[in-house]
Amino acid sequence: MASTIVNIPSTVPSVKGFENQNYVGLRPISSLKFNSARTSIFGRSGPLFVARACKKFDGYVKKAEMSIEECEAAVVAGNAPEAPPVPPKPAAPVGTPVIQPYQLTRRPRRNRKSPALRASFQETSISPANFVYPLFIHEGQEDTPIGAMPGCYRLGWRHGLVEEVARARDVGVNSIVLFPKVPDALKCPTGDEAYNDNGLVPRTIRLLKDKFPDLVIYTDVALDPYSSDGHDGIVREDGVIMNDETVHQLCKQAVSQARAGADVVSPSDMMDGRVGAIRAALDSEGFHHVSIMSYTAKYASSFYGPFREALDSNPRFGDKKTYQMNPANYREALVEAHEDEAEGADILLVKPGLPYLDIIRLLRNQSPLPIAAYQVSGEYSIIKAGGVLKMIDEERVMMESLMCLRRAGADIILTYFALQAARCLCGEKKLT
Ligand code: PBG
Numbered sequence: 200m201a202s203t204i205v206n207i208p209s210t211v212p213s214v215k216g217f218e219n220q221n222y223v224g225l226r227p228i229s230s231l232k233f234n235s236a237r238t239s240i241f242g243r244s245g246p247l248f249v250a251r252a253c254k255k256f257d258g259y260v261k262k263a264e265m266s267i268e269e270c271e272a273a274v275v276a277g278n279a280p281e282a283p284p285v286p287p288k289p290a291a292p293v294g295t296p297v298i299q300p301y302q303l304t305r306r307p308r309r310n311r312k313s314p315a316l317r318a319s320f321q322e323t324s325i326s327p328a329n330f331v332y333p334l335f336i337h338e339g340q341e342d343t344p345i346g347a348m349p350g351c352y353r354l355g356w357r358h359g360l361v362e363e364v365a366r367a368r369d370v371g372v373n374s375i376v377l378f379p380k381v382p383d384a385l386k387c388p389t390g391d392e393a394y395n396d397n398g399l400v401p402r403t404i405r406l407l408k409d410k411f412p413d414l415v416i417y418t419d420v421a422l423d424p425y426s427s428d429g430h431d432g433i434v435r436e437d438g439v440i441m442n443d444e445t446v447h448q449l450c451k452q453a454v455s456q457a458r459a460g461a462d463v464v465s466p467s468d469m470m471d472g473r474v475g476a477i478r479a480a481l482d483s484e485g486f487h488h489v490s491i492m493s494y495t496a497k498y499a500s501s502f503y504g505p506f507r508e509a510l511d512s513n514p515r516f517g518d519k520k521t522y523q524m525n526p527a528n529y530r531e532a533l534v535e536a537h538e539d540e541a542e543g544a545d546i547l548l549v550k551p552g553l554p555y556l557d558i559i560r561l562l563r564n565q566s567p568l569p570i571a572a573y574q575v576s577g578e579y580s581i582i583k584a585g586g587v588l589k590m591i592d593e594e595r596v597m598m599e600s601l602m603c604l605r606r607a608g609a610d611i612i613l614t615y616f617a618l619q620a621a622r623c624l625c626g627e628k629k630l631t
Contacts, residue, residue, distance in 0.1 A: 323606045325601055327372045327625070329609075329611050330611070330613075331374040331571070332367050332376070332618060333376045333615060335352065335353045335354060335379075335380060336356045336379050337354070338382065340355045340357070342354050345508065346508065347504065347509070348506075348579060348583070350583060350619070351615055353380050353509065356406065360403065364407060364411060368414070370622050371621055371624075374416075374417065376416075376418065377403060379400050379403075380509070381398075381399065386425055386427040388433060388434065389433055390425035391425070393424075394454070396455050396459070398455075400418060400459070401456060404416055404456065404460045404461055416461050416462050416463070417462065417464075418464050419465055420466040420477065422448060422449070423510075423514075424510050429513050429514040429515045430514050430519070431467070432445030432470055433448065443472070449470065449476070449477060454486065457486040458484070463492050464481070464489060464490070464492070465492040466491070466494060467494040469494065469519075474493045474544045477491060492545065492548055493544035494548045494573075495539045495548055495549065496532040496549045496555070498525070498526045498551065499523035499524060500523070501577065502551045502576070503575055503576060504576065504577055505580045506575065506577075533561065536566055540566060540568065544568065545568065547569070547570055548572070548573060549570065549573070550575060551574070551575040552574040552614075553578055556603065557607075560608050563608025563609075569611065570609050570610055571611045572612050573613040574604060574612060574613065574614040574615070579614070582616075594619075597616050597620055598623060601620055
């Protein structure tokens with residue numbers, strides 16, 4: 200019988216800022232190099248993982264000079280073989296007070312003593328499979344940098360986008376969400392371009408599904424990129440955002456996206472009753488298999504500024520406070536969550552992310568549904584800016600912020616860091 204020997208080192212290589220790796224289901228990376236028992240994929244050399252099949256344990260068990268019985272007899276006779284002594288207690292610096300140790304029944308530091316122990320007791324894990332990568336697309340052929348979001352681009356839907364999706368998939372990120380920059384000439388007060396089957400988003404979905412059939416495509420359902428008023432809904436003469444008329448448009452938008460091949464439609468508009476209406480519209484067109492991720496608790500936040508610059512989607516007047524939630528409110532998130540659950544949402548989303556960890560935890564505790572967190576543009580830009588100014592370690596703060604969103608209860612995270620963070624988790628980036 201063939202047997203397998205697996206040697207795993209006691210200290211697993213660390214992700215920058217974290218003690219261990221927790222990721223699964225990665226696609227093979229072309230840069231992975233295994234040379235026999237050594238590998239450098241984690242930016243270090245050294246034996247990491249050896250899997251060997253052999254007939255017997257030959258070469259593994261050293262040829263014995265004494266039988267087991269002889270060894271045992273020697274120990275019984277008091278002639279135990281030598282083993283290294285316990286090392287002497289390391290010296291404390293001169294001047295350290297000499298004291299009686301405190302009588303503590305619990306010393307929580309014991310479980311944090313070494314990298315291996317810390318890895319054993321780590322409660323939360325993070326993997327590229329948890330990320331959804333938001334991507335900005337436009338009709339152009341070139342990729343244009345977004346000033347307020349260093350590292351992010353409006354991608355040409357036919358070239359830059361496809362390349363970026365391929366890069367993400369290479370490190371295990373197989374979910375994206377699309378945000379279109381719509382030409383001004385196609386915008387109108389009722390946002391009709393939102394349900395043009397040959398519009399930028401449906402066209403892009405068809406192209407991506409053709410190239411990557413197993414890619415998971417999320418779409419944004421809201422009128423703002425298509426509205427000449429820059430609002431998520433239809434604006435009445437007196438400035439009121441019309442609820443039910445907007446929902447009617449959103450249903451057409453969601454069905455158009457589903458027809459193109461979207462896997463998950465994500466209403467981010469915060470109109471009342473839109474989840475139930477979209478569910479009914481999808482089902483009546485035969486799209487029972489298309490999921491709804493509802494932006495359940497979306498706050499009227501100033502953290503969306505860079506995103507609105509990216510899409511040129513700032514409201515032309517007023518603000519979004521009559522539909523997005525008041526950042527001061529906690530219990531109101533439960534009202535929204537109960538509605539979305541009852542109306543058939545498949546995933547509940549909280550947005551923004553880091554400043555709203557309590558809301559993520561609230562929904563996690565109150566609902567059996569998967570919870571998504573959106574680390575929004577402003578959160579991303581703050582971390583990037585801090586890194587550029589050398590005020591913080593960008594990658595450590597990035598990984599910590601994502602881990603904290605997971606710890607608060609998010610199953611998936613929409614984050615502009617998806618590719619960069621996945622590369623860190625895969626060890627593609629050099630670790631320090
Ligand atoms: C609009 C929408 C917004 C974001 C996602 N969908 C902006 C807004 O509500 O004004 C923001 C995302 C981000 O800031 O990263 N429906």
